[in-house]
Amino acid sequence: MTDASRPGLALETATDRVSIAVMSSEDPASAHVVEEDVGHGHTRRLSSLIASALSRAGARARDLGWIATDVGPGSFTGVRVGLATAKALALVSGARLLGASSLTALAHAAGGTKSLTLPLVGAGRRDLYMGFYRTDSQGGVHLLAAPRVGPPETLLEAVSEAHALLGDHSVRFVGPGAARERERLEAAWPGSTALEFRHEGLSALDVAAAASREDGPGAGLPAPGHETDPAYVRPAQAEEKVRHRVMGLTPPGIRSLVPADLPEVEELEHRLFGDPWPRSFFLEALADPTALLLVAERGGGVAGYLVATLVPPGAELQNLATAFVHQRGGIARALMEELIAICRTRGVRVLGLEVRVSNAAAQGLYRTLGFRLVGLRRGYYKSPIEDALLMALRLN
Numbered sequence: 001m002t003d004a005s006r007p008g009l010a011l012e013t014a015t016d017r018v019s020i021a022v023m024s025s026e027d028p029a030s031a032h033v034v035e036e037d038v039g040h041g042h043t044r045r046l047s048s049l050i051a052s053a054l055s056r057a058g059a060r061a062r063d064l065g066w067i068a069t070d071v072g073p074g075s076f077t078g079v080r081v082g083l084a085t086a087k088a089l090a091l092v093s094g095a096r097l098l099g100a101s102s103l104t105a106l107a108h109a110a111g112g113t114k115s116l117t118l119p120l121v122g123a124g125r126r127d128l129y130m131g132f133y134r135t136d137s138q139g140g141v142h143l144l145a146a147p148r149v150g151p152p153e154t155l156l157e158a159v160s161e162a163h164a165l166l167g168d169h170s171v172r173f174v175g176p177g178a179a180r181e182r183e184r185l186e187a188a189w190p191g192s193t194a195l196e197f198r199h200e201g202l203s204a205l206d207v208a209a210a211a212s213r214e215d216g217p218g219a220g221l222p223a224p225g226h227e228t229d230p231a232y233v234r235p236a237q238a239e240e241k242v243r244h245r246v247m248g249l250t251p252p253g254i255r256s257l258v259p260a261d262l263p264e265v266e267e268l269e270h271r272l273f274g275d276p277w278p279r280s281f282f283l284e285a286l287a288d289p290t291a292l293l294l295v296a297e298r299g300g301g302v303a304g305y306l307v308a309t310l311v312p313p314g315a316e317l318q319n320l321a322t323a324f325v326h327q328r329g330g331i332a333r334a335l336m337e338e339l340i341a342i343c344r345t346r347g348v349r350v351l352g353l354e355v356r357v358s359n360a361a362a363q364g365l366y367r368t369l370g371f372r373l374v375g376l377r378r379g380y381y382k383s384p385i386e387d388a389l390l391m392a393l394r395l396n
């Protein structure tokens with residue numbers, strides 16, 4: 001964290017229990033913590049709780065050196081209000097803004113070695129948010145897959161899939177959601193909730209600790225200190241309705257990629273990827289008889305593209321992207337459905353791909369198409385370095 005002489009403020013607002021801590025970076029153990037069950041009253045209570053924590057610590061908002069906040073997932077209102085408050089305070093005080101996800105904070109705080117660590121936070125009604133992390137034999141925490149949301153029975157299927165990638169790792173459910181679903185989790189994975197870790201809730205101290213870590217993507221984590229955008233995992237109902245209305249468009253036109261598309265495709269590639277393909281990769285693919293290159297058109301321009309190699313009975317997705325402005329409009333799904341249809345006609349039995357462990361959008365897409373986790377390749381990606389999940393779709 002920056003400027004160790006100035007106090008820091010940590011906000012945990014992702015559940016009904018708000019936790020605020022004011023501390024010095026040099027001595028986090030002597031933090032002044034204020035906690036309150038606010039129910040749905042985040043908007044009403046947050047400022048006074050912050051004021052109370054600052055006053056207990058004898059600190060002023062304008063003296064803050066850093067502010068760490070929970071970016072979710074959890075309560076939509078809680079995350080929004082927490083993040084907006086943290087950003088406003090950072091703006092006026094000049095403090096450095098840090099973020100950590102509720103799930104990352106729980107995974108780090110849980111510690112342990114050689115385990116599949118699965119933080120659980122309530123997502124309303126019967127649903128839960130679940131994170132996927134692996135701890136190595138030295139206790140290092142690594143992101144394993146993007147978080148998911150759903151009812152416990154669906155999430156338990158995902159746990160079996162993730163566990164199969166790791167072999168002899170123990171399974172540990174942590175966080176407030178683990179307490180809520182304890183019986184069911186124990187029935188599926190005996191001993192998995194025995195630790196009772198952070199079952200009581202989330203803590204501002206865990207958020208501060210996770211947000212201040214410097215082991216960003218290089219360590220397989222989504223740069224905790226840089227996560228200052230909300231991580232909702234599931235869009236709010238209101239957003240969903242608007243999106244479907246705005247994006248309820250006709251399907252995109254799908255056609256083969258031709259050399260004349262390359263300038264547009266290349267520009268998108270550079271905007272969308274930290275490690276973009278150079279033009280030579282596209283030219284090689286265009287000259288490769290086993291390669292399939294498709295573009296999706298919407299509004300007269302290239303909205304997305306896909307590159308795959310088909311060597312029946314196998315096929316491999318090599319590249320897939322949708323222009324920012326067209327994302328969540330069904331472009332990638334249309335491209336993938338076309339690829340799958342072509343694979344079927346050419347006798348492909350298994351379509352495989354690699355995806356960054358942090359790439360929630362792509363993993364969400366592939367799962368809805370029926371892809372399953374089949375492997376983990378450590379340190380596979382560069383810029384930033386990150387593990388790859390291997391996913392496969394069986395075509396009968």
Ligand SMILES: CC(C)(COP(=O)(O)OP(=O)(O)OC[C@H]1O[C@@H](n2cnc3c(N)ncnc32)[C@H](O)[C@@H]1OP(=O)(O)O)[C@@H](O)C(=O)NCCC(=O)NCCS
Pocket residue numbers: 233272273304319320321322323326327328329330331332333334354355356359360361362364365366368
């Ligand atoms: C991943 C990517 C290709 C998805 O493209 P897209 O055209 O926005 O995807 P679609 O609109 O067809 O989405 C289809 C489904 O994928 C999932 N999905 C897409 N974006 C998502 C997101 N941001 N979060 C969670 N799920 C998401 C949803 O299940 C979605 O269905 P829904 O909209 O009915 O909920 C796009 O985000 C992208 O180009 N990202 C950068 C490049 C990249 O990561 N490529 C993949 C490399 S493996």
